[in-house]
Amino acid sequence: MRDMGKSDDPRVQAQLDRLAGLSIQRDMLGLDAIRTLLSRLGDPHKRLPPVFHVAGTNGKGSTCAFLRAMLEAEGYCVHVTTSPHLVRYNERFRIAGKLIEDARLAELLEEVFDAAEGLGCSFFEITIAAAFSEFARVPADVCVVEVGLGGRLDATNVLEPEVLAACGIAALGIDHERFLLAPEEGVPKEPMARIAFEKAGIAKRGVPLIALENGPLADSEIERVAMDVRAPLSMYRRHWYADCNSGYYEDDTGELSLPAPALAGPHQRLNAGLAAAMLRAQTRVPVSGGAIVAGVESARWPGRLQQLSAGPLTALVPDKVVTLDGGHNPSAGDTIAKSISGERHLIVGMLDNKNPRALLDPLGDRVRSLTIVPIPGHDAHSARAFGPDAKAASDLEEALLNLPSDDYPVLIAGSLYLAGEALRLNGEIPD
Structure with a gap:
């Protein structure tokens, strides 16, 4: 039993009860069920505004928070889906800048559950299908999507190059070993290389891939995957740099002086730098240096220091x-x-x-x-x-x-x- 939170709206509570009865993830990860579900819903993932897609073990949620703040500082209307929620399930759906309302959440989940009949979908597959359906329905300028688990076989990885603006990989570490280190033919054997292989699975042909430095084994694997799929790769220290102490930022488009982040901890300068590098590596959604600076100062991400x-x-x-x-x-x-x-x-x-x-x-x-x-x-x-x-x-x-x-x-x-x-x-x- 998971804590989905409680709702005073009986229709929402009924859907939360249904969600609580699902497995968080499948025992064997894969994209077949989510693709079938999205097809039944009219393939909303193919009709999204430009998407920033973020994977990682730690810091991906903070990076998404910086991306949202920077994009909103530029004046864009932003959809965001992140996980997990802290208090209310609604937190997973930020629609055009605001958390989804209870009445619409109940309708949305009813629609997705009806479409998922017979597929045996997981909690996360239902959630992502709901998010993408609402993102396609409600007008906005841009989307920020956080990977749930891994990357290669995560439900969010149905996103195709046509809708992607940039992909990012935050700090990596060993976690979710049951899924991400499960024996499989043709994958790296060393744990950190395997983790990097799974996270780098979000890379798509022609879409900028921006990554933090995660050690030689992980970095080499990210580089190999990017080369295989022909994703332009921008690595920390090689192609861009953010100083954890001074706020100095530099990439091949120029320099910035980033203020101390609103989020606590020196590591947040790197997460802010990753968000900045993702925005500056792509051309679909123009963002000024001033908006990046403003976003660093205004980003909020509860539950992290x-x-x-x-x-x-x-x-x-x-x-x-x-x-x-x-x-x-x-x-x-x-x-x-x-x-x-x-x-x-x-x-x-x-x-x-x-x-x-x-x-x-x-x-x-x-x-x-x-x-x-x-x-x-x-x-x-x-x-x-x-x-x-x-x-x-x-x-x-x-x-x-x-x-x-x-x-x-x-x-x-x-x-x-x-x-x-x-x-x-x-x-x-x-x-």
Whole structure:
């Protein structure tokens, strides 16, 4: 059972209940079902405004947030689909700049479920078919689409060169091993090369592919895939550069001075740079340097090193600063460790298919106390998985109330689902 959120609209709730009964992904990924479903819906994915398509293990959502902010700063009307949602399923559908309304969401999901009869579609296939159907129906200037899982066999990868403006690959790491490292003939054997192969599967002939630097094995694989499909490749440090400290940005079209991003952490300068490089590598949607700068400053992406505001949850620890991050894999753990300083009280909720050391090892001796909480609606690790120093709490409220009386800050992390629960409890509903 997954937490789809709750709706006061009975028609929406009925669709959320149907979604909750589906598998998140198929046991074997593939594009046949989503292509058949989209065909029944009139092939909306072939009638979209220009699309920016973003893959990656970490940072792809932030990159999408920067893209949206930069495009809107230029005055464009933007459709966006990202995953997962934090509090409300509606967050996955930003239609012409606004989250989809409940009434239309209910109608849309009913239409897609009817068309999917007999196909055995997954949760994500239904969601993406709904997003593309609405993107094709409602006028807009441009779309931003985040890959769900992998790239090569992800439901979003039905997008064809005719609608694509640019593709991007954010930071890579080991995650979703069951799917992305499953044995298969003719694919790379080394894990990071295989991950890169899967993510680079979004590359299309003639469409600019822009990538961050991810180590020699991954970079070589991205380069090989791009060459095979004849996608013009623009790699960090080779073709464009963004300085994590100064904000200096440069590519073959010129230089920019990017401000400190609104999103916390030095890694966000790279994500902002990736978004800028994607915009500047393509010609279908003109974007000025001024709009790129404005977008860096205005982008918002909840649940990523987000300092919680005053609310019911933070009121439980009025003497402490509470930061929230959905990071759950070793790469995200490294990024969090580099982005915060000093000791922290760590509250973790982590799905039981994730590595319980992903956050603890990078943070090392900076963990002042460790409390493990469940994730509502999901199978999560118990405190035992985190070692003898971990203590259990029944929920976030109990975890916060039982922290030591000191002024050390708090980090809540380990899952985007837990991040969503924290935002809900604190009354910070993403809009």
